[in-house]
Structure formats: C-alpha cells, structure tokens
Amino acid sequence: MAFSSNNSDDIMSEMNVTPLVDVMLVLLVVFIVTAPMLTKAITINLPKTSATRPADGPDPLVVSLDENRQLYLGKQQVERSQLLAQLSNAFEKNNNVVVRVQADKEANYGVVAELLADIEKSGIHHLALVTQN
Numbered sequence: 001m002a003f004s005s006n007n008s009d010d011i012m013s014e015m016n017v018t019p020l021v022d023v024m025l026v027l028l029v030v031f032i033v034t035a036p037m038l039t040k041a042i043t044i045n046l047p048k049t050s051a052t053r054p055a056d057g058p059d060p061l062v063v064s065l066d067e068n069r070q071l072y073l074g075k076q077q078v079e080r081s082q083l084l085a086q087l088s089n090a091f092e093k094n095n096n097v098v099v100r101v102q103a104d105k106e107a108n109y110g111v112v113a114e115l116l117a118d119i120e121k122s123g124i125h126h127l128a129l130v131t132q133n
C-alpha cells in the first residue's frame with residue numbers, strides 16, 4: 001500500500017504490474033488453445049453404449065481402427081502384418097495382457113471382425129471393446 005504526500009521531491013517507487021498481467025494472460029490463452037490438441041492423438045468416433053466399469057489389471061494395449069482402415073497400436077500407426085507380430089511379442093512377455101479395441105463407428109464390421117481374429121491368433125484372449133458413454 002503506497003502513501004502519497006504533497007511533497008513533490010519524494011520519489012514514489014511502485015511496481016508496475018500491467019506488463020506482468022499482460023504476459024500472464026497471453027500465456028493463459030496459449031495454454032487454453034494448445035491443451036485440447038495435445039490430448040487427442042487419434043480421432044476415433046466411438047459408438048455409444050451404457051456405462052460399464054473397466055476391468056482391473058495391468059495396463060492394457062490399445063488397438064485403434066479409424067474410419068480409413070488405419071491401425072494404431074497405442075499411438076503409433078502399424079500395418080496389419082506387423083500388428084500380429086507385435087501382439088504375439090506382448091503375449092509372450094505377459095500371458096495376462098489385455099487388449100482394448102477402439103474402432104470408429106463408421107468402420108466396416110468385416111474389418112473389425114478380421115482385427116479381432118488377428119488378436120485371437122496372437123494368443124491374447126483378454127479383450128475389451130471401447131465405446132463412449
């Protein structure tokens with residue numbers, strides 16, 4: 001709290017916080033704009049169902065199929081031939097590995113069925129289909 005006097009010879013030393021506030025507001029806007037871009041890596045339009053509780057256990061592998069038939073293991077795009085080998089390696093390391101499949105609702109049912117068959121060929125039998133609530 002600054003006190004002013006009528007004597008003009010005294011120097012008032014006050015901190016000017018306006019530039020600080022301007023910089024902070026600009027940073028806030030930058031974070032607000034960039035945060036949603038960091039959370040969505042793969043755009044998948046999931047079908048809607050009623051809410052269920054996910055199974056407890058180790059961290060699952062997430063296999064994604066978008067509407068253009070592109071496959072992703074985690075966030076990395078893979079070819080179908082590579083997917084089977086990578087899932088088999090994961091099963092060899094951990095027999096209780098869980099795979100969560102998230103397929104776009106516009107994806108062809110036949111392609112999804114082939115994907116599920118490939119997952120079963122790798123030896124993995126713990127499988128979950130991801131939907132939206």
